[in-house]
Amino acid sequence: MTPNDRSTFIKRSSENLLSESSLQPPQKRYSIDLTNDSSFLTRSNSAPQSRIKLSRSPSPVRLSRRRHPYQFTKSDISLTPIKGNNDIIDLPLLKIHTKHTSIDNGLPSPINSPHKKVNNEQSCLIINNFAELTLLPTPTNEACHQIFKIPEIVDKILMNLYLMEVQQVNDIERTSSNRNGTIDSTSRVSSTTENSQQLAAANVITQRRGTLHNCAMVNKLWNELSMKYLLRNLTFKDSDKLMNFMINSKTIYEGTKNQTNYPRSMTLYKLNRFNTEDLSIGFGCNDTTQDNIHFNNLQSLQFYICPNLLPMDSWFKEFKNLKKLSLPGNKRIDDKFMIEISLHLENLEHLDLRACYNITDVGVVSIASRCKKLKLINLGRHKNGQAITDVSLVALSKYTHVETVGVAGCHITDSGLWEFTKNNGDNVKRLSLNNCKGLTNMSIPYLVSYNYLPKLVVLEIRDIDHLTNVKPLIKYKLWKKAQNSPLLIESCNRITKLLSFEEEKMKKKRALASLREMQQWINEDDI
Amino acid sequence: MPHSSSRRHQVPDVKNQVEIQVGLVGDAQVGKTSLMVKYVQNIFDEEYTQTLGVNFLKRKINLRSTDIVFSLMDLGGQREFINMLPLASVGSSAIIFLFDLTRPETLDSVKEWYRQVYGLNNLAIPILVGTKYDLFIDMDKEYQKQISNTVLEYANVMNAPIIFSSTAKSINIQKIFKVALSKIFNLTLTIPEITRTGDPLLIYKKFGNQDRKSSKITTSSSQSSSSPASVSVSPRKSKSTITSS
Ligand SMILES: Nc1nc2c(ncn2[C@@H]2O[C@H](COP(=O)(O)OP(=O)(O)OP(=O)(O)O)[C@@H](O)[C@H]2O)c(=O)[nH]1
Ligand SMILES: [Mg+2]
Numbered sequence: 049m050t051p052n053d054r055s056t057f058i059k060r061s062s063e064n065l066l067s068e069s070s071l072q073p074p075q076k077r078y079s080i081d082l083t084n085d086s087s088f089l090t091r092s093n094s095a096p097q098s099r100i101k102l103s104r105s106p107s108p109v110r111l112s113r114r115r116h117p118y119q120f121t122k123s124d125i126s127l128t129p130i131k132g133n134n135d136i137i138d139l140p141l142l143k144i145h146t147k148h149t150s151i152d153n154g155l156p157s158p159i160n161s162p163h164k165k166v167n168n169e170q171s172c173l174i175i176n177n178f179a180e181l182t183l184l185p186t187p188t189n190e191a192c193h194q195i196f197k198i199p200e201i202v203d204k205i206l207m208n209l210y211l212m213e214v215q216q217v218n219d220i221e222r223t224s225s226n227r228n229g230t231i232d233s234t235s236r237v238s239s240t241t242e243n244s245q246q247l248a249a250a251n252v253i254t255q256r257r258g259t260l261h262n263c264a265m266v267n268k269l270w271n272e273l274s275m276k277y278l279l280r281n282l283t284f285k286d287s288d289k290l291m292n293f294m295i296n297s298k299t300i301y302e303g304t305k306n307q308t309n310y311p312r313s314m315t316l317y318k319l320n321r322f323n324t325e326d327l328s329i330g331f332g333c334n335d336t337t338q339d340n341i342h343f344n345n346l347q348s349l350q351f352y353i354c355p356n357l358l359p360m361d362s363w364f365k366e367f368k369n370l371k372k373l374s375l376p377g378n379k380r381i382d383d384k385f386m387i388e389i390s391l392h393l394e395n396l397e398h399l400d401l402r403a404c405y406n407i408t409d410v411g412v413v414s415i416a417s418r419c420k421k422l423k424l425i426n427l428g429r430h431k432n433g434q435a436i437t438d439v440s441l442v443a444l445s446k447y448t449h450v451e452t453v454g455v456a457g458c459h460i461t462d463s464g465l466w467e468f469t470k471n472n473g474d475n476v477k478r479l480s481l482n483n484c485k486g487l488t489n490m491s492i493p494y495l496v497s498y499n500y501l502p503k504l505v506v507l508e509i510r511d512i513d514h515l516t517n518v519k520p521l522i523k524y525k526l527w528k529k530a531q532n533s534p535l536l537i538e539s540c541n542r543i544t545k546l547l548s549f550e551e552e553k554m555k556k557k558r559a560l561a562s563l564r565e566m567q568q569w570i571n572e573d574d575i
Numbered sequence: 576m577p578h579s580s581s582r583r584h585q586v587p588d589v590k591n592q593v594e595i596q597v598g599l600v601g602d603a604q605v606g607k608t609s610l611m612v613k614y615v616q617n618i619f620d621e622e623y624t625q626t627l628g629v630n631f632l633k634r635k636i637n638l639r640s641t642d643i644v645f646s647l648m649d650l651g652g653q654r655e656f657i658n659m660l661p662l663a664s665v666g667s668s669a670i671i672f673l674f675d676l677t678r679p680e681t682l683d684s685v686k687e688w689y690r691q692v693y694g695l696n697n698l699a700i701p702i703l704v705g706t707k708y709d710l711f712i713d714m715d716k717e718y719q720k721q722i723s724n725t726v727l728e729y730a731n732v733m734n735a736p737i738i739f740s741s742t743a744k745s746i747n748i749q750k751i752f753k754v755a756l757s758k759i760f761n762l763t764l765t766i767p768e769i770t771r772t773g774d775p776l777l778i779y780k781k782f783g784n785q786d787r788k789s790s791k792i793t794t795s796s797s798q799s800s801s802s803p804a805s806v807s808v809s810p811r812k813s814k815s816t817i818t819s820s
Binding site: 496497498499523524526527529530558559561562563565566567569570571574 | 584585586587588589590591593636638639640641643749750753756757760762763764765766
C-alpha cells in the first residue's frame, strides 16, 4: 500500500464511523461500512472539540451500518460487501485480492471454468471457493482486519500520517512565502506587511484539517494512538476550545501515558480577549504542582493576534528546547518579561517581536547576550521606534550569529549599521531596514559595494528618506546575479524608481561600451 | 573565511555577455566541420569524418568589459539530416552557407540551402563562404573566373557577403566571424576588401547590411527630455543578446 492508499482508506473508514448518530439496531450483519457521505465532513471539521469529548469517554466507538456498498479497487486489502439475496452472499467478506481474481466484477476466477456464465449461484460457489482466503468472516459489528488491531502497525500508520501532515504544513508555508516574493515567510522581516503576514501564517495553521483527527474516532485503540500524535502540535483559534482543552489536559495527557507526547508546538490564534490569567485556569493554578501539561518538549510557541496573552512565568523553566517564539503585536510583553524569559531560552533560534512596542534595547540586549543560537530576530515596528537603537543592533552582532534581522522603523544610524556589519556581516542573509530614518548614504551603499554582507539575499530598504545613492546597489545586484546568488531588494516607490533609472543608465552605458569594444576588435589584425 | 579576500576591494563590474549563434550549412564534405574546429580549436585535420546530425562548439572572446560567445552549430551535409536544420538555423543571428570552390555543384546547392533556411529564419544574416581556396588557386584561371562571377550573382540575390577561405592554409578564417559580427550589430568594418579574381575574395561592404529600420541598435529619446537617449543592444536574433551575467 502506498501512503496515499493508506490515508484514503483510513479517512474513508473513519468518516463512516462518525455517522453513528443514526445508529439503529442492525437488521442484518454488516461489515465496516464504506460510505462517502458528505455530512460527515462537517463533523470532522469540529474535530478538536470532539477529540476532547472522546478522550473523556473513551468507550470504543461502535462500528456503524453500511450505507452504500463501496469497494476499493487499488488497495490489495479490501472490504467487499457482496450484492445478492442469498444469505451466504450477504456475508461480509474481507478478502485478499489475488492477481487474477476479483469476485465482484463477475470475472471467472482461476478455479472456475472461464466458459461458464457467472450467475448468482456461481458467485456463491466462488465465495465458497475462496473461503480459505477470507481472513475475517466474523459477522460481528466489529468486523475489521486483524492488522488494524495490532498497536504497532496502527502506530506506524499514524506516525506516517503525522509526518505527512507536518510535511504538508511545511509545504504550504513554503509556497505561500514564495508568493510573497521573499525567500521564507517565517523569516520575512518586514513590518509593513505585518498583518497580512500574520493572517497568512494563521491561515496555514487553521486550514489544516487533519486525517489524524478522523483516525482518533475509529475505536479506542486508534484513538489512543492518534492522540499521541495529535497532542504534539496544538493549535487553537477559539478560546472556548482552549479552555476546554486546558480543563481536560490532565486527563488527556494521562491517557497518553508517557511524556513524549507533551506538545512540540503550540499556536494560539486570534484570542483577542484571552488573558494570561485565563491560562492559569487550565495550566496549573498553583505552579508548584503544575502537573497537567509540560513544555519540556516544546520547540515552537506562537501567539498570533493575541495581544493580551503571554506565556506563563511557570512555563519558562521548561523552555530549554524552545527554538521558535513568535509573539507579534503583543501589548503585554516588556523588558522585564524579556529578561526573565531570556534566562531559559538557551536554544532559541527564531524570535518574532514585531510591533511589541514595549520592548526596548534593554530587553533585546538580554536576549542577545543569552540566546547565542539566535538566527532570526524581528523587532520591526511603527511606534516607539526610538526604543530600539544601535545598542540592540550592536549587541546582536557581538553575541550572536544572527542571519535575519528586522529593525524596520527603529532608530538605527549609519555607525550602528557599520558596527553591526563589522561584527556579524558574514552571517547576514536577510536584513530589513525599512523606515529607518536615521540611515543615509554613508552606510548601505558602501557596505554593498565592498561586499561586507556576502551572504545577503534579501534587503528591505523601503522609506529610507536619506538614501539617494543607489548606483552601488545596482552594481552589487548585477554582480550578485552574475555570481549566481541573486539579491532581492525590496524598496518603496521612490527608491524603486531611482533603482530602475540607475539600472537603465548603467545598461545603456555598458551596451555602448560593448559595441565600442566589438568594433575595435573586428578591426584588429588577426593574430 | 572565503569572502574576506573580496573585502578590501570594490565589487568588480560585471562583464557584458554577447551570445551569438551561428549556423553552418552546405553540402557534405565542403568543410563545415573543418572550419568550425579550426576557428574554435585552431586545428586542421586532413581526414574526413562525416558529421552525423549537428555538431556544436563555442568560442569565447574576452574583451575588456565584454565577452563575445560564438555558438557554432554545424549541420551534417547529408540530405538525411535536413530535418535537423532548425537546430542550426532557428535562433541563429548569422548563417554561413559553405560550398567547395573545387566542386561547382556544391555552389549550386546553396540555392536550395538558402531556400530552406530562409523558410525557418529570414532575419539571420547570410554569409557565402567558398572553401578550400588552397586547392582552388591551382585550378584553371577560366574556371576561377567563372566561379567568381557565379558567386557574385548568388551574393547579390542573397544579399550575402562573400568570403573565399582555406581552412588548411588558414586564409580568411577569422574574417568570416568578424564580418558576421559587424553585420549583426551594424558595426563599421574597415578591413580592405579583396575583389580581384584569383585572390581570396572578401566582399562585404555592399551586402548583408540591415536597413536602418530593422536595426536593433536604436537611439531614441524617451518621453522626458531630462533622461538621456536610450540605447539598447541586441543582435538580430533572439538568442543573442547582450546581458550582464
Ligand atoms: N585542402 C583543403 N581541404 C579541406 C579544407 N577544408 C576541409 N577540407 C577537407 O575536406 C574534407 C571534408 O571536411 P569536413 O569539414 O569534414 O566536411 P563537412 O562539410 O563537415 O562534411 P559533412 O560533415 O559530411 O557535412 C576533410 O577531409 C577536410 O580535411 C580546406 O580548406 N582545404
Ligand atoms: Mg561535418
